[in-house]
Amino acid sequence: MTAMQIIFLLTAIVTLVSAFRVVTTPNMVHAALWLVAALVGVAVLYVLLSAPFLAVAQVVIYIGAIAILMLFVIMLTRREMRDRGPQTGKQWPWAAVLAALLFGGLVWMVQSVGLAAAPAADVPETAIADLGKALVSPNGFVIPFEVASVLLLAALIGAVYVAWTRRNS
Amino acid sequence: MIPLNWYLILAAALFALGLFGVLSRRNAVAILMGVELMLNAVNINLLAFWRYRAPVHSAGMVFAVIVFAVAAAEVAVGLALFIAVYRRFNSVAADEINLLKW
The missing domain is CATH 1.20.5 (Single alpha-helices involved in coiled-coils or other helix-helix interfaces)
Structure with a gap:
């Protein structure tokens, strides 16, 4: 296992844990901050994919603009939903089943196609x-x-x- | 080197989490966050295929840039809609906004 792979796995764990907290945490402000963490993880992945320009664009556009705009709107619309009542609808078990099925299907498809392990060429x-x-x-x-x-x-x-x-x- | 499979499986997991958020959350802003996660998963896929299949062409990066622009437009309009809805209903819970439902 090379250093790149270890960095990838650490980034993947951070990204997925943050994304999981985004969709499960009851406090919306915390959800927005976890979203920022997940977006940082995706920016690191862009660097690993040798696309540094898009990593910077990710930080500037997604974190600097979109996530902050979401924080503004959460604060503006806060009164009703703040940490009280259920944050998930009663359909959430079906949503979990559907998401798990989609993930299983995608993994099965990716594994059955047989993709190249190494890039075709270096980035110019x-x-x-x-x-x-x-x-x-x-x-x-x-x-x-x-x-x-x-x-x-x-x-x-x-x-x-x-x-x-x-x-x- | 990192196998292409790893990126695709990570993107699939991120997409599934985003889908779960979109389908299960009540707060409309949280639904939009799920959409953002799904768009990011798609962008990871686009860039992974660009890097592993056709790194000498810039088409993959152009796709990702266009996805960025569309995501920014979608969030701007979506959040403006939520503010307008909040003024009218005093709530952004998706199951309480049922004016068009019969």
């Missing part, structure tokens, strides 16, 4: 520069990139409109 030195060029080149992914920008703008306007307080009504 210019991987991040290639990514930047591919995102703006007409032969690459400029249309998905522009569609994603329009989607973000529409989501921004939509979010402001939906959450707007109408003082007159």
Whole structure:
């Protein structure tokens, strides 16, 4: 077992324990903090997959923006659900069975396919520069990139409109 | 070197946990957290396949970047909806928001 594998296993344990606490802890603020821990674990996995740019984007976008936005909304909507009453609906055993079946099926599928153990090639030195060029080149992914920008703008306007307080009504 | 299987099984476990959270939690914000876990599992899969199958092409990383953008848009709209719902019902429990249910 190499050092990389030990790092992977430690990261996997941290990520999965954090994810488990996200879906089971009754306190929503704690759930958001556990979500941050799980997202950090995923960022470490991106580094192990030699995608450092995406690891930084994970920290900036997911942890810096999304998780903090969730903490804001938890604090804004806190009064009703705070630590009282059941946090899970009465359908939770069915949800657990379904999730376990899905996990078992996916593991069975992954094991039966027989995938390569080692990467096909090394990541080129210019991987991040290639990514930047591919995102703006007409032969690459400029249309998905522009569609994603329009989607973000529409989501921004939509979010402001939906959450707007109408003082007159 | 880490076998590709390990990444895929970890991503499957993360996805299953996220699915459990989406299906079982009552708080709408917790449901959105489950969706985030599922999106992260998908992103791990995309990057693992990019690294092990086609590291010389940037398509895998572009996919992951697009998933990031879509996740940010989804969270922004979802949380705005929850704030609007909270103003109306004074609650974000998913089973109490039943205006459209008959």
